[in-house]
Amino acid sequence: MILTVARIVALALGLIGFGLSGSAWAHDCLLKCDEPPPPPPPPEPPAIADRDGDRDPMVIAPVAAAVAPSGRSEYMLTGTADAVAAASALLEEMGGKVIARRRLKSLGLGMITADLGRIGSADDLRRRLAREGLAVGVESNMVYxxxxxxxxxxxxxxxxxxxxxxxxxxxxxxxxxxxxxxxxxxxxxxxxxxxxxxxxxxxxxxxxxxxxxxxxxxxxxxxxxxxxxxxxxxxxxxxxxxxxxxxxxxxxxxxxxxxxxxxxxxxxxxxxxxxxxxxxxxxxxxxxxxxxxxxxxxxxxxxxxxxxxxxxxxxxxxxxxxxxxxxxxxxxxxxxxxxxxxxxxxxxxxxxxxxxxxxxxxxxxxxxxxxxxxxxxxxxxxxxxxxxxxxxxxxxxxxxxxxxxxxxxxxxxxxxxxxxxx
Known part of the structure; x- marks a missing residue:
């Protein structure tokens, strides 16, 4: 089934709503704080797997976001292809950089992964996107x-x-x-x-x-x-x-x-x-x-x-x-x-x-x-x-x-x- 333009925009707006409210996130600081350089990860407990033992390789990692070249957290920007293209230009104008581009063909969406670079915070980027009328979700690129x-x-x-x-x-x-x-x-x-x-x-x-x-x-x-x-x-x-x-x-x-x-x-x-x-x-x-x-x-x-x-x-x-x-x-x-x-x-x-x-x-x-x-x-x-x-x-x-x-x-x-x- 092909998504209508209205449906795509609604989905993208829903993403923005998630990002701004923070209510669905257990770790709000990843999205809403001023993003100091990420602290070093805590030492892994003994139960973390190694490939040679019978321990459990699947212990959950500490919550973290992927680290961009600048040392800050990476973010995903998702929306319609046109909106994401415009957001890419805006991102770079503000001092950020596109790391990777993806197209979610089955959903009719575009996605870029971004380094915020000189942009103050993810909220600064969200506010600017909103002022420009761009329905693009900004989410931390978390790692699993x-x-x-x-x-x-x-x-x-x-x-x-x-x-x-x-x-x-x-x-x-x-x-x-x-x-x-x-x-x-x-x-x-x-x-x-x-x-x-x-x-x-x-x-x-x-x-x-x-x-x-x-x-x-x-x-x-x-x-x-x-x-x-x-x-x-x-x-x-x-x-x-x-x-x-x-x-x-x-x-x-x-x-x-x-x-x-x-x-x-x-x-x-x-x-x-x-x-x-x-x-x-x-x-x-x-x-x-x-x-x-x-x-x-x-x-x-x-x-x-x-x-x-x-x-x-x-x-x-x-x-x-x-x-x-x-x-x-x-x-x-x-x-x-x-x-x-x-x-x-x-x-x-x-x-x-x-x-x-x-x-x-x-x-x-x-x-x-x-x-x-x-x-x-x-x-x-x-x-x-x-x-x-x-x-x-x-x-x-x-x-x-x-x-x-x-x-x-x-x-x-x-x-x-x-x-x-x-």
Whole structure:
């Protein structure tokens, strides 16, 4: 569906409203203060992953914005193509600089990433844009970390007959926004994987282990050397948004938005978001618009043990997935909240890595398995978030207080249609 000009302007004005009010942001100073140079990041706690251990790679990063060449925070300017072009000229007139340009074709929007340079503050830029009558949203270009940290028990726990997940009936496309996938690994031999990068020129792609693990949990064909994924025969569209950062792999919000746009143009119905970070109005708008068109989003709740679900899992148009272990106990680092939709196996799963394979734990991995189970629901003819939630909720194993709760959501997801396919 093509957005009308009025709809695009309304969306852009909505973005401006978010930016000026600050009410939807947990960290208002990123948008409304005079932006002193960003403080150095605090030291990472011992639980932050490394690639050689069995720790959890998916601990949420401190909230931060991408750093521009001037040392200040980067910002995204989003609106119609004409409005963004005019905003670009105004930005440079005021002493700022355009870092990157993107076009969100599926939404009919333009986007630039900007260094404010000599501009006093983001509010100064917003006020000038408003005076010029330019409906352009100004949002901090926040960074996100992959939401993850071994797989023999998982299929049986999710209801797969004889512990063997059944294949999809057709080659459904599933989007995975993460780092690069190592399609040459033994686990993915024969899998259908297409990839596109949304990194900037000069960025180094993040490590492949996390995204490769997600792809294997979803679509590994099963070849005798490696177990099958939960939705084999699926086609994985790998959108590479994670680049190497100073304290680990991170994704800028504009790269995630561009990745979502690509998946929309490819008509992908189901997208995995095993990442976590601060709420972002621009990403929230993109998620809402694509969900309104029928895209299903599945995201990890995050792994900092908080009584709050991380974004984008906290978004109302996204299914938030938490993790349980082989004994159906909640992962001790999993975030809790009213947004939790379901749980899936996510503790001590054996996943492929650069050195062969390791046991990892995290809500990222649970979200990958959940994505595969959602794929079976779509493969079975269900469409629309409400219908899918109702069917999967009815089949889920209720693990907490009766009904939906803050820890387990509707319960443990089950592969209910496998018996019809084998």
């Amino acid at each position: 970390k992959q939401a993850a940290g071994p797989l023999t028990y998982a299929p049986a726990l999710a209801g797969a007959p004889d512990g063997d997940p059944c294949p999809l009936g057709k080659a459904l496309s599933i989007g995975v926004i993460d780092g690069p996938v190592d399609a040459g690994t033994t686990a993915l031999a024969g899998a259908r994987i297409a990839s596109r990068s949304f990194l900037r020129e000069g960025d180094a792609a993040g490590a492949p282990d996390h995204a490769t693990a997600l792809a294997a949990l979803i679509a590994a064909p099963g070849n005798g050397q490696w177990p099958a994924g939960f939705a084999r025969k699926a086609r994985v569209l790998s959108a590479v948004a994670f680049a190497k950062g100073t304290t680990g792999d991170v994704a800028r919000a504009d790269a995630i938005a561009a990745a979502l746009d690509w998946l929309a143009t490819e008509r992908v119905q189901l997208v995995n978001l095993s990442l976590a970070g601060p709420e972002n109005a621009t990403l929230g708008m993109v998620l809402h618009e694509l969900a309104r068109r029928g895209t299903i989003f599945v995201a990890a709740t995050g792994n900092d043990g908080a009584d709050a679900v991380s974004f984008p899992a906290s978004h109302p148009d996204v299914f938030a997935i938490s993790a349980v272990d082989a004994r159906k106990r909640l992962y001790y680092k999993a975030n809790r909240g009213t947004e939790v939709s379901f749980v899936a196996p996510g503790v001590e799963l054996f996943v492929p890595t650069a050195d062969g394979g390791r046991y990892r734990s995290g809500t990222s991995y649970a979200a990958a398995i959940a994505t595969a189970i959602f794929a079976h629901a779509i493969d079975g003819g269900l469409s629309g978030g409400d219908a899918i939630e109702k069917a999967l909720g009815a089949a889920a194993e209720d693990l907490g207080p009766k009904g939906r709760d803050r820890s387990f959501g509707w319960g443990l997801l089950q592969l209910t249609d496998c018996s019809k396919k084998i």
